[in-house]
Each structure stands twice: as C-alpha cells, then as structure tokens.
Amino acid sequence: MSETSIFQSLHSGLQKALEKLQLPTPTEVQQQSIQPILDGKDVMVSAETGSGKTAAFLLPIIHKLLEKPSRHTSTRVLILAPTRELARQINKHAKDLTQFTPIKTGLIIGGAEYKYQQSIFRDNPEIIIATPGRMLEHCEKESADLNDLEYLVIDEADKMFEMGFTDDVQAIAGYCNSERQTLLFSATLKTKGIRHLTDYLMDEPEAIVLNTFEAKNDAIEQFIITADDLNHKEKLTQWLLANEEYRKAIVFCNTKEQVDRLGGLIRYHKIAAGTLHGDISQSVRNHVMTQFRDSKIKVLIASDVAARGIDVKDIDLVINFDMAHNAEDYIHRIGRTARAGETGTAISLISHREWNLMVTIEKAISGKFQLRTIKELQGKYKGPKKLKASGKAAGSKKKKDGAKKLTAREKKRLEKKQGKKSAAPAQSNKPKKKFGAVLVDTGEAPMKKKS
Incomplete structure (x- = not known):
C-alpha cells in the first residue's frame, strides 16, 4: 500500500481533519503501524519522540470506531499515559482528529475533581485518556465500566515502568474485556520489565521497531x-x-x-x-x-x-x-x-x-x-585530566608483559617496598586463642592443661 493510500483509505471525517491539520502523508511510524492495527493485531512499537506515534494509534482506532458505531456500550477505548501532561496532549490530538466525527473523548487524570470525572464516565465517551493511578481508583470504585472495551493502548510504556506504574496497568487490564486489542508504544522495547508487561497484556503481538532510544538524532x-x-x-x-x-x-x-x-x-x-x-x-x-x-x-x-x-x-x-x-x-x-x-x-x-x-x-x-x-x-573545571592506569591494571599488565623494563621511579618504589618487608617484625610463635571462628594472637604463654 502506498504512503498516500493509507490515509486515503481512512474515514472521510478523518481525512478532513488531516487536511485541516496539514498532515497530507503518514510518517514512518504511521506507515508501518496503521495497517496492522486495522487488521486487528496486538502491536508493540518502538518509535522515537516526535515521530507521529500518537496519530499512529489514534487514526486506525477512530476509523474502526466509525466503521462500527455502538452507542449502547460503555468505554470502547482506554489510552493510558504515564504523566498528566502527556495525557492532555493525547486528548487534544484526539479531539483534533475527531472534530468532524461524532466520536467523544474524556480525560481522567490526577489533580482534577473526582466527582466531575465520574460525570465524564456517565456521559459515556467512546475514548478515555487516563493516567494509571486515577484510572485504577475509578475502576476500584466502579465509576468506570471496561467490560465492553475494544482497545487498550499503553503509551510511553518504558516511562510507565520506570515510574512504577506497571502494577497499576496490570490491575486496570484485569478490569478490561479480555477480547480487547492491545497496543503498546515505547521509546524502546529493551527496558527491563517491558517484556513481562507485553507477555501479561498481549496475545502474540507484532513488533515494529523503527529505531531504538540509543539512536542519535542527527537533526x-x-x-x-x-x-x-x-x-x-x-x-x-x-x-x-x-x-x-x-x-x-x-x-x-x-x-x-x-x-x-x-x-x-x-x-x-x-x-x-x-x-x-x-x-x-x-x-x-x-x-x-x-x-x-x-x-x-x-x-x-x-x-x-x-x-x-x-x-x-x-x-x-x-x-x-x-x-x-x-x-x-x-x-x-x-x-x-x-x-x-x-x-x-x-x-x-x-x-x-x-x-x-x-x-x-x-x-x-x-x-x-x-x-x-x-x-x-569560563570556569576552572575543564573535565578530568588524563587518567593513569590504576595500580591493579598496571600490575596485571606487568605480569602479562613480564620482561618490561622498569623505570628509575618504579625501581626506587620497588626497593622501598622490599625494604619495608624486610624490616617488618617477625611473627610471634606464641599460640593463638580461638574466639568463635577467629584466631587472635594474644601474646600469652601457652596454658597448661588442667588435670
């Protein structure tokens, strides 16, 4: 499928929004992610910041919601983000893309009034964007109903793990419809714990690795x-x-x-x-x-x-x-x-x-x-001076080289060291008392065994 045809195959309301937002062609992450998501696959994507990954999951999800309208169900899409600011950004992007459609979104984050958020759930928007802590609270208090959920999206999964939200995400997943489609986006899929999260949440996911976080941004x-x-x-x-x-x-x-x-x-x-x-x-x-x-x-x-x-x-x-x-x-x-x-x-x-x-x-x-x-x-600190080989490294090198010629300074240092060894007092031949598992030199004469 050509680059332009991916967008051209989307719902007319989405195409109109993309035109208004001046987004005529997909980015690389959109090019590679949209079709597998449309095909119903669980997908995990590694993509750099600023690559267009938010639209990469929003566009196919919104398209499928529009293809199959369902007004009598509870929340159909849950998008989890690690920070309030990121959740707000995703919500804004979702509103921009749905402006010519009947799809509604709701934002559930910490710092907002709890009762107001309960009213958001009662209004039953198709898409909920949330931070894990507050979303789990609504799940536990039964404000949220995720029994009809069709899509679970975990954005910035590496940061989610780093901030200690993994248990919350897994707990929220327990409230979700088990037949859902799960999408995971991350700067890297190599973060310790990501694999455990994907094994728990996803069913034979397709991995799309566009880059790794180690890749240098030449721009x-x-x-x-x-x-x-x-x-x-x-x-x-x-x-x-x-x-x-x-x-x-x-x-x-x-x-x-x-x-x-x-x-x-x-x-x-x-x-x-x-x-x-x-x-x-x-x-x-x-x-x-x-x-x-x-x-x-x-x-x-x-x-x-x-x-x-x-x-x-x-x-x-x-x-x-x-x-x-x-x-x-x-x-x-x-x-x-x-x-x-x-x-x-x-x-x-x-x-x-x-x-x-x-x-x-x-x-x-x-x-x-x-x-x-x-x-x-200009300050005094210019960076570290050239570090000499440590004593341990230098010693091991000498052993390896064996025949390496000593410098005058090294000879003097060696002679001094040998002189100290020869001047060291002889060890006492007096017996040692045993305290627990330790032998201690007491300096005392041996005691006679009592009869």
Whole structure:
C-alpha cells in the first residue's frame, strides 16, 4: 500500500481533519503501524519522540470506531499515559482528529475533581485518556465500566515502568474485556520489565521497531559546557537564554526545588519563563503550557515529570541544567526539539560529578558531544585530566608483559617496598586463642592443661 493510500483509505471525517491539520502523508511510524492495527493485531512499537506515534494509534482506532458505531456500550477505548501532561496532549490530538466525527473523548487524570470525572464516565465517551493511578481508583470504585472495551493502548510504556506504574496497568487490564486489542508504544522495547508487561497484556503481538532510544538524532546539535558548581551553572543558563537564538527553549532540572529556584532567577533577569513540575496544580500547569504554546513565555523550566508530555512547536533549544539520569531520559528531553523535520540544539551543563554520567550517555546513544566554552564565563573545571592506569591494571599488565623494563621511579618504589618487608617484625610463635571462628594472637604463654 502506498504512503498516500493509507490515509486515503481512512474515514472521510478523518481525512478532513488531516487536511485541516496539514498532515497530507503518514510518517514512518504511521506507515508501518496503521495497517496492522486495522487488521486487528496486538502491536508493540518502538518509535522515537516526535515521530507521529500518537496519530499512529489514534487514526486506525477512530476509523474502526466509525466503521462500527455502538452507542449502547460503555468505554470502547482506554489510552493510558504515564504523566498528566502527556495525557492532555493525547486528548487534544484526539479531539483534533475527531472534530468532524461524532466520536467523544474524556480525560481522567490526577489533580482534577473526582466527582466531575465520574460525570465524564456517565456521559459515556467512546475514548478515555487516563493516567494509571486515577484510572485504577475509578475502576476500584466502579465509576468506570471496561467490560465492553475494544482497545487498550499503553503509551510511553518504558516511562510507565520506570515510574512504577506497571502494577497499576496490570490491575486496570484485569478490569478490561479480555477480547480487547492491545497496543503498546515505547521509546524502546529493551527496558527491563517491558517484556513481562507485553507477555501479561498481549496475545502474540507484532513488533515494529523503527529505531531504538540509543539512536542519535542527527537533526540535533549536542553540546556540553563544563561548570564549576551550581552558581556557575545558573550564570551559564542565564547567559545562554539571553544570547542564544531560539524561538522557544526548555531547561530541564532534576529536582522540583531547582526548577523553582532557577525559574525565579531567570524571571529576575527579565526573561519571560514558566515552571513545570509534579507539585504544580493542574490549573497552573494548564495556564503555563497555554502561555508557552502561544509564545507569551519563551522559556519553560521543567522537571522530568513533564519531559514526556510536552509537544510544542518551535522549540529550538534544550538546556540540561542537570544531566539526565540515563540515556532514555536524555533522549526524551532533547526530543522536545527538532520535531517535524526541523533542527535544534541541546546543551548540557556538566560538573565534575556528572562527567562519568555524561560519558555513559554519550556511549549509549552512539554519539559524540561537542565541547563548547563561553569566553565570558569560563570556569576552572575543564573535565578530568588524563587518567593513569590504576595500580591493579598496571600490575596485571606487568605480569602479562613480564620482561618490561622498569623505570628509575618504579625501581626506587620497588626497593622501598622490599625494604619495608624486610624490616617488618617477625611473627610471634606464641599460640593463638580461638574466639568463635577467629584466631587472635594474644601474646600469652601457652596454658597448661588442667588435670
């Protein structure tokens, strides 16, 4: 089937929406995923951030719902996402695609009023998009009815596992119709535990691997700048946001406290910035994201909780104030830029504590970070000096080489070591007392055995 015919075979309402959204042809993940889903197969897909994977599962599902309308059933589609922001993004995308159809969606996430969400279930939308914790709560309290469920979708499965939602997902699956079709999308299928999840949820799934998270995104220039300490990092970030050319930028920190601190500092220096982390209320999150999308603020400072759910156009610059904890999180962070065929820049600020982590991530993504300096803010730390072979490694090499000639320094060190050995006091011949399983040299004369 040709690229255009995949979209042309979809329901006319979907084609009209795709035309309005200016999406004339499918992306690679859509090209490879839509037909197997239409064929009714369980599918697990590995695809990078920004590849169009949300539409890859929404389009065929909506098409099949429209082909077989059923107004007298409960929830027909459940889409689980690990974060509120990602759930909101999926809900928005679903509304865009269903705007010329009668299909309705509902959003069930933490931070929203529970009674209001109960009314969403009573309205009986065909598609529910939810975070696992809140959805499980509705299942346990019998607000949700999943007996007629036709499609279960797990998005960002690797993050779901990493955030500890695997048990919740499995529990929710227990409330679902066993005859459902299950779809799983992830940045990688290699994450420990993913296989266990697929074995539990899926029936002979078809694997579609377009890439792995280790693959380097060539559309993103990746730099590191060495930093002395926290204060130095803050100055570097302020300079970059004031001097780099970008339409929008995201700065990632590893803690909520650092997000708030940096946000205050950046705003103090007259740069319009918003903050986003797990402790911020849903209404404030919505307000910040709306301002960011509408370019009322150019800079968003966020924690990793928000990393997977931010899908905003015109992000040119990503700054890792703190280096990501692992390669997967790093890829998802920088994946906020260079979307839809554009290019972007990622800059990581690396202290001496983060150097080894940076090297590990560099190897994992099979890339090479470019070292960059800012003349006005050059620090003392330039990266580790050339490390000499450790004593253990050097020793084993000497044993292997055997005939290797010793240097004058090595000879002197060896002579000194041998001198210490010869000067060591002779071991006592006096007997040792046994305490438990330990022999202790007491220095006492042997005791005579009592008669």
